[in-house]
Amino acid sequence: MEEDLCYRQEYSLKGGEFARAGEVSRRIKDLLKELGLDVQVxxxxxIASFEAEMNVIMYAFQGTVRLAVTPADVTIIVDDHGPGIPDIELAMTEGYSTATREMRELGFGAGMGLPNIKRNADVFRIVSEPGRGTRLEMTFARDGRPS
Amino acid sequence: MNLRNVLDRLDGELLTPGSDLGLEFTRVFASDLMSDVLAFTGPGELLITGLVNGHVVSTAAVADVAAVVFVQGKRPSAAVVGEARDNRLPLISTPLSTFEACIRIGSPRSDA
Structure with missing residues (x-):
């Protein structure tokens, strides 16, 4: 069936674990390559997964990344337990950042993360509850960008 | 231009012996902001940076960067170099500044 799930995986993230930052996204990338997806997809x-992973590591206490691949698309859902985002519109503005000096010294926290996720995903949805956490949902069409 | 040309022009040292020096690239991106690398590079570009932490390799691997040049004679730790080798990411160190490295790579010369 067209919508049958062909792959599903779940990963855990821990806030503050900078030394392991990027591990989950690289595993996702390797998996998608192994599944034979288009290199641009x-x-x-x-990239979108890495940005989301960095956000969890920089700002949240813990998070979960869920990957689902169907014959039609790739969906990545990132849920975190953290401070949440009080003003999503502001957070989506390029250059707006609440990053600490430590984050910036590592080369991140330039206020490009969320806008870059939106730019790379074909469908992007963000829901956040201040004081509880944030959910990012991103979908990528396997046959390229939808018209 | 390929990595052999880069090594020559930048008086560079290859930190990942065995890397393919014939590797071609057409664009160069210079930045210490990995956020910008993720947002503004295309696949197969050469990255010039002054950052030497492990996030450079993670970022480069995710963004399909062709190779990384570290300026001002900076060298990442052995662990970071090892990580780059695992990802087949060539690393080069140059004594030049970012500005000088960009100028030398951008100058028309017969080796390109």
Whole structure:
């Protein structure tokens, strides 16, 4: 069946674990490559996943990344337990950042993360509850960007 | 231009012996902001940076960066170099500044 799930995986993230940052996204990238997806789709999914992973590590206490691949698309859902985002519109503005000096010294926290996720995903949805956490949902069409 | 040309022009040292020096690239991106690398590079670009932490390799691997040049004679730790080798990511160190490295790579010369 067209919508049959062909792959599903779940990963855990821990806030503050900078030394392991990027591990989950690289595993996702390797998996998508192994599944034979288009290289541009793999790259966009890996970049968006990496941005989301960094956000959890930089701002949240813990998080979960769920990957689902169907014959039609790739979906990555990132849920975190953290401070949440009080003003999503502001957080989606390029250059807006609440990053600490430590994050910036590592080369991140330039206020490009969420806008870059939106740019790379074909469908992007963000829901956040201040004081509880944030959910990011991103979908990538396997046959390229939808018209 | 390929990595052999880069090594020559930048008086560079290859930190990942065995890397394919014939590797071609057409664009160069210079930045210390990995956020910008993720947002503004395309696949197969050469990254010039002054950052030497492990996040450079993670970012490069995710963004399909072709190779990384570290400026000002900086060298990442052995662990970071090992990680790059695992990802087949060539690393080069140059004594030049970012500005000088960009100028030398961008200058028209017969080796390109």
């Amino acid at each position: 793999v790259r966009r999914a890996a």
